[in-house]
Amino acid sequence: MLDALINGFYILLRLNTLLLLSLGTIIGIIVGALPGIGPTLGIALTIPFTFGLSPENALILLISIYGGAMYGGAISSILINTPGTGSAAATTLEGYPMAKKGEAMFALALSALSSGFGGILAGILVIFFTLFLVKFVLLFATPEKFMLALFGICLIIVITTKGNLIKGLISATFGLLITAVGIAPMTADVRYTFMRPDFYDGLGYLPALIGLFAVAEVFRLSGIKQASIAERIDVSGRGRMDAFKEILRNFKTFIKSVFIGIFIGSIPGAGGSVSNFLAYAEARRVSKNPELWGKGNPEGIIASESSNNATVSGALIPTLTFGIPGSATTAALLGGLLLHGLRPGIKMFTGEGLNITYSIFLAVIFSHILILFLGLTLIRPAGKIVLIKKEHVMSIVIILAVLGIFSMQQNYFDIYQIVIFGVIGYIFNKYKYPVIPAIISIILGRMIESNLFRSLRLSGGSFSIFLQRPISLILLLGTILVLFSPFLSRYGKKLKNKKSCKKRA
C-alpha cells in the first residue's frame, strides 16, 4: 500500500499534473458558481480535451473539476440565493441571510474553509478505507456485477424521481434500449444499424452524456427569463480569520458532516445534493439554538459545505470499485474513466491500477488544498462570475460541446448525436422525466448485457444463477425492496396518519 501511495505522489507531483490539477480546480470553481452549469456539465465538456492526456492525468483533471465545482456552488448560493449546484442548495439557507446581513465575505471564507478542510479529511479517510475494499471487490463475479448494476440503477431511479417511479423506470429502460444499437457485445449480431456504418459501434455514451447534460441544459436555460445570472453582488463584512475560528468552534458539526458526506457519496444514486441537506438537517436537529437557524447561522454553512466536498471522495468508492456511479457527476467521471481504457474493479486496486487510484485520491486532497488557497484569496473576483450574461454562457457551452465531441473521432455523426440527445434531454426535463437514470443506463447498458450473457452461459441458460449465489440474492432482494420503498413509505405515512387521527378522536 505504501509503495502505491508513494507512486501516487510521484504521479501527482509532476509539473504538468499539478498544472492540470490547478486548471481543473479553477474550471470547477467557475462552472460550479454558474447556476445551471455545475460539475456534471463541466466534466462532460472537458472529457474530449483529455483525449491526448495519460489516463491518470485525465482523471486528475476531471476529479479536480468535481472538487472545485462543489466549492464553487457555494459562491452563487451565498451571493445571489441561487445554488450553483444542487450540492450547495442547503448553503443558501444560511449563506444568503448572512450576505444580506453584510457578512458575505465571512460566509464565502467559511464555505472555502469548510469545503477545503472537509475535502482533505475525506480524501485521507478514503485512502485508508481502500485497504478493505480490495477484499470486498473480489467477492463480485459476473452475476453479482449484473445484479449490482441493476441495484444501482434502481436506487438512482428512486432517488431522482421524487415520487414518480414510472417516469424514472421509463427513463432507465429508454437508456438501456439505446445501448442495444450496434454490434452485440458477445456475439457478431449487428443490431438496429439500418446498414449504416455510423451505427456499428452503437450510439456513443459520450455524445449521450454531453447531449443529455450539457446541450439539454443550454436549451433549458434559454427558456428562463433572466438577462444575466445576477444583477449585483456585494462582497463585504467579517474576514477570513473569523471564519477559521468559527470552524474550530463547530468542530463536532464539521467532523460529523464529513462522515455524512463520505457515507452518502458512497451510496449509488445519492450524491452531494442529498448529503448537504442531510448534514444541514442533522446539525440543525442537534443544535442548542434552533432559533438561530435560517437567519444566517454559520454552522449551517459548515455542515453543508464540508459534507458536499466530502461526497467527492465517497462517490469515488462505488465508481472505482464496481463502475456504478454515485451521482450524475460521477457518471460523467466514469465516462472519462472508460474513455481512457480504465475498467473499474479489482484492477483499480492492484498493481499499476492502485497507483492510479491513489493518485486520484491524492488529487482530491491536493485540489482541496488549492480550494483553500483560491477560496480565501480570490473571494472578490470569484463573486463576479455570477454576473456573466446567460446567452454568453450558453453559446460558449454549445461551441465547446460541438468542437469537443467532434475532435475525439473527427466524426460528424457524433455532433448530430449531441443535438438529438440535447433535444431529448430538453423534452425529458420539460415533462419531468429524470435524465440521470437514462444516462447511467446508457453508460452501464453494455456492461449489464455482457454480464447477463456471461452469467447465463455459466448457468447453462438458467436465470436461477442469480438466486443461488448469496451476494447476488441479497442484491436482488435489495433491488426489489428499493423499487417498492416509495410505496412502503407512503403506506407507512398513511398508517401513521390514521393512528394520529384515532388518537385525536
Added chain:
Amino acid sequence: MNNYKHIFINISSNIGEILLILFFIILSLFFFIGSFAFTMEAKIFPIVVSFLLFILSLFKLISILLSKEVKRQVSKIYPSRSTIITILSTIVYVILARFIGFLISSFIFVLILLYGIDLKLTIKDSFIVLLALFLVYVFYYTLRIPLY
C-alpha cells in the same frame, strides 16, 4: 359520457407528455419486432428491455388518461421563442459545420444566438464572438478540427 369527457380533457391538457409516451411506445415496438432477426444470445436483452419500456409507457399513458386530477395549468407544448431560436441555431450550426467548416459556422451560430434572443448586440457580445473564434482556433491548432 362524463368519463369520455374527462379523458378528452386529460388528452388536451397533457398532449405533450402523451406524444412523448407514444414515442416510447413506437420505439419499444420497433426494437421488439426488430429483435426477431437476431440470434438467441443477441435478442434476449433488447426483447426484455423493449417489453419493459412498452409496458411502463402503456401504464403511464393509461394513468394519464384516467387521471382524476384536474390540471389547473395546461402545459404548453411549444417551447418559448428563445428556446426555439437556441435549438434551431444549434441544428443549423452542426449542419453548416460539415459544409463550411467550424470557423464560419461558429461565427454564424454565436451571432444568431446572441441577436436572436436579445434582438440587440452590445460591445460585450463582440468579446464572446471573439472568444468563440479563439476557441475554434485552439481546437484547430491542438486537435486538428477543420477550420474551413
